[in-house]
Amino acid sequence: MTDTDASNRLPVWCAGKDWCPITATASLLGKKWHPVIVHRLLEGGPMGFNELKADVGGISSKVLSDSLEDLEDKQLVNREIVSEKPVRVNYSLTEHGESLESLIFEMRDWGMEHLDAAEEQEEAIA
Amino acid sequence: MTDTDASNRLPVWCAGKDWCPITATASLLGKKWHPVIVHRLLEGGPMGFNELKADVGGISSKVLSDSLEDLEDKQLVNREIVSEKPVRVNYSLTEHGESLESLIFEMRDWGMEHLDAAEEQEEAIA
């Protein structure tokens, strides 16, 4: 098997479907808070747990914790224990995470441009 | 800054959070099949239900139906009944839908560039 082919870099279940990376990316960015967390870290720089929580606003500890764990697993966020007593942790973006910047901003821009229509329509139904 | 800017076009629940459109967009793109459907329509042009189903691959009728309905509600996809007997429907992208093009392709590109590492890691865990 040749390693020079790009197709072998995709997960097996992709099986020649060129849209596969889209679902994969969507499952990342589709989580309610994931893109927001990355965005906050992009804008505000590295910060601690509660700081991040307040900065996001409206997220519970559990969900933030879960999200961060997931983002860490996916190597988008870096978790660094700064001090043990009292516990202080610092969250920052990895290079992977920072590479999402343009995508996230494009998501924001698209949402700003196109989503009020959808909102209006939902109101009309309700 | 002027008040005639984008901020007043955002949903109420955004309440000055500039990341709000991100969540909104994420909830769109986060549905498992939505971005894929849009992508297929971008690449393959307008098509019928079963054609689309085969083109996507691995999606059930119900899920495709649900997804299309949702995409229609959000005015991303156009549903046009071509003939009554036998029933023939044509799905195409609205301008709204087409405006997702760059975003979707960027998602694909990002996924292709950055997701194999995550996959490797998941394998390592499993």
Next chain:
DNA sequence: CAGAATCCCAGTGGATACTG
């Protein structure tokens, strides 16, 4: 401060079978 532990609900997604 930074979370872990529980509990719980709604929403998605999937399998299968049926229909106009």
Next chain:
DNA sequence: CAGTATCCACTGGGATTCTG
């Protein structure tokens, strides 16, 4: 051909409480 109709399993997200 283009869907509905069920039923079900899973999980993401939220509220609340507890802890080192």
